[in-house]
Amino acid sequence: MKNIIETHDLTKTYGDFTAVYRLNLHIRRGTVYGFLGPNGAGKSTTMKMFLGLTRPTVGDFTIDGKKYPGDRMEILRRTGSLIEEPAFYGNLSGRENLDIIRRILGLKSSAVDDALELTGLSQFGDRPAKKYSLGMKQRLGLAGALIGRPPLLILDEPTNGLDPVGIHEIRSLIRSLPEKLGCTVLVSSHLLPEIELMADDVGILNRGRLLFEGSMENLRETAAMKGLPSDNLEETFLALVDEDNRKRRPM
Structure with a gap:
């Protein structure tokens, strides 16, 4: 198609x-x-x-x-999506925030590392999300949209x-x-x-x-x-x- x-x-x-x-x-x-x-x-x-x-x-x-x-x-x-400003649990690390999404979607644990690598956040995965810069938060939002490598991304x-x-x-x-x-x-x-x-x-x-x-x-x-x-x-x-x-x- x-x-x-x-x-x-x-x-x-x-x-x-x-x-x-x-x-x-x-x-x-x-x-x-x-x-x-x-x-x-x-x-x-x-x-x-x-x-x-x-x-x-x-x-x-x-x-x-x-x-x-x-x-x-x-x-x-x-479909992966990032609509408006991404929301995270500030006291949890980037990796832990993505793991919540992974569990909801029923994906393998390797999906978190894959999403972090795709968005250039691998070295910051264990940092609390509240300490991310605005650009890193946007990347984390994209990582959440990309987790599991969906065929479609919708980004607002x-x-x-x-x-x-x-x-x-x-x-x-x-x-x-x-x-x-x-x-x-x-x-x-x-x-x-x-x-x-x-x-x-x-x-x-x-x-x-x-x-x-x-x-x-x-x-x-x-x-x-x-x-x-x-x-x-x-x-x-x-x-x-x-x-x-x-x-x-x-x-």
Whole structure:
């Protein structure tokens, strides 16, 4: 199966408010997919639907050939996630925190060492999590998502609050994962220059609707055909969102 995630008219409403409207995503297996949009565009809501944290109002989706809601538990077993700021037991070591996740998932004890090594935390595994730097905490969150080497990672703002060095480290790690593990990464971020450096494909949401989906090259070509800026992702993104907002304004 070429796509690891496909959605079919996926919609989520809260009363009179539509957070996501008839969303049709096609996320290719073995890629880094940048999921972009202004605040409130529906990115986090979509990710939470994938993780079973909120139910779609209309539509459905498949992940790794498994269809929601019938295969919900199997989807969760195939998906690692880091949503918002990672939470840990500060008095426990990084290794002990990961071992809790390992036990819940029923994985072998070697999975903890594997996750620590993948995220460059092996030498800090026995340090209490409360003594980790912010960048190390983000790495520990990624280690928790990576434990057991799931075929899909869903990451929401994984570089939030990091300094430039930490951002570079996390970006390099994410970029390496498809080749190193054969997994797919769905990553949402407001740091568009970072997405431009790490993503193979992008999906751009605005007010719950998909404005564009495709490769970075396709995005540049599409923007140029419309007469929009195409030199960098940030300018193209802002122009597409502005164009969509202008179309929606009442005359």
